[in-house]
């Protein structure tokens with residue numbers, strides 16, 4: 001139960017609803033127990049009349065009528081209270097589920113990129129949905145059924161013992177056995193249903209993958225193989241389902257068997273006591289009703305135990321993530337006003353999961369309003385430089401200064417708010433084009449959205465869609481070309497009007513003519529903004545104030561376009577190669 005202590009703060013938060021829920025549960029059980037008592041006394045009245053102990057039929061009828069009215073009244077009150085019991089305790093479990101999901105989601109947001117690299121998305125999703133769902137079962141149903149069982153058991157055993165102590169002892173003998181069997185069955189059901197769940201998610205992710213990659217499957221003629229894979233996987237999944245159904249099928253027969261045994265004991269032992277004149281017929285009737293009433297709550301003891309164990313395991317998985325402290329934190333109290341001077345002084349950075357030293361002592365200085373271009377072979381460390389400026393990672397050695405201050409002393413939100421970043425793989429959400437652009441500035445007007453799209457040379461494409469800016473993208477909507485995606489991603493960065501603009505090979509899928517136009521607009525837009533353009537193309541970088549050439553984490557050349565094309569080296573070779581390609 002150690003892991004579940006995490007939930008105590010939520011129990012405290014909703015203490016009044018829980019206390020009221022518990023009180024309602026107790027009162028509803030008291031009313032429920034009126035029924036066996038009233039039925040028992042009705043049977044006794046009828047029996048006394050049959051035995052000739054009472055001769056006035058009118059009195060018997062009156063008493064029976066009163067009992068019936070009481071039974072209906074008690075049932076009505078129990079029903080109403082049961083409704084409110086669920087409305088309090090089950091509602092609290094939903095509130096806590098909601099709070100816990102929000103807590104986990106908020107925590108996910110502050111965890112570093114490394115966390116996302118080390119953990120699979122499916123696992124993150126599972127902990128926030130499946131695991132929280134299991135914890136909710138503990139918070140709601142488990143607590144509600146436990147109170148139910150304790151109350152019902154305490155009151156009814158008290159009633160029963162007062163009327164027939166020996167019969168009570170005999171009657172409750174099968175109940176712990178029932179509880180134990182249900183516990184074992186629940187555990188087995190849980191084990192098998194977890195396997196079924198794993199296969200189902202396996203089946204759905206593999207199906208989803210084959211639908212997403214349908215063009216590759218068709219192009220390579222892999223339909224038969226993928227169909228066979230699907231068939232094999234669904235066959236195993238079916239077998240696992242059947243295994244689960246087999247254990248499930250034991251559940252109710254087991255309960256019926258044990259209830260039957262308890263009833264037989266009541267009839268046999270109670271019958272003997274009745275013959276000896278120790279108890280009345282009404283007591284036997286009451287006991288039969290009590291036994292049937294107690295069976296389900298007692299069975300839930302086993303079920304609840306298994307729920308608590310599952311919740312404990314799930315909360316442990318949740319706590320594992322909640323305990324991770326974000327490495328990159330904000331240390332500044334006040335927001336920082338970023339101007340955009342950037343300086344790298346002998347910066348080193350190693351990705352500790354792969355041990356790759358991506359930057360091996362990088363130094364450059366970029367004044368605000370200027371443009372730096374970074375060019376170099378693939379894997380030379382270009383994107384890493386941009387990631388360090390956005391503080392997605394913290395440097396290992398050296399100094400990274402923004403406005404002459406160490407980057408980790410700046411207000412983190414101010415820093416990120418002042419950056420417009422266009423990543424290598426443009427990611428667009430399954431939403432409208434307008435909202436995808438407005439992601440950069442939530443309160444942007446339609447005019448601003450259109451202007452940004454015009455600067456990014458994508459406005460005409462968007463107007464070509466029948467729904468224009470309201471066109472939905474992604475799974476629910478249309479698929480854009482690589483170049484269109486890149487340009488929408490550029491519009492998203494432009495609309496933010498940031499102090500620092502970072503373009504990570506963001507024009508690679510755009511033809512040179514469009515690239516030319518975008519760069520021309522950028523020159524106007526980038527007035528006063530610090531811009532860094534990472535590219536493999538000389539055409540993208542030639543107008544930059546400063547160009548650096550990276551190779552294996554080192555700066556091997558630097559200067560401007562003019563000076564670099566006149567110096568032997570990587571830049572000049574690339575320039576000549578790309579020049580001859582355009583002339584061909």
Ligand SMILES: Nc1ncnc2c1ncn2[C@@H]1O[C@H](COP(=O)(O)OP(=O)(O)OP(=O)(O)O)[C@@H](O)[C@H]1O
Pocket residue numbers: 117351353354356357358376377378379380381382383384385424
């Ligand atoms: N998240 C990461 N975890 C571990 N290693 C990484 C990570 N990102 C990059 N690397 C490694 O660091 C080195 C530099 O990568 P980086 O992405 O900065 O290069 P790049 O010059 O931008 O390459 P490209 O032009 O292909 O985008 C590469 O060897 C790469 O494999």
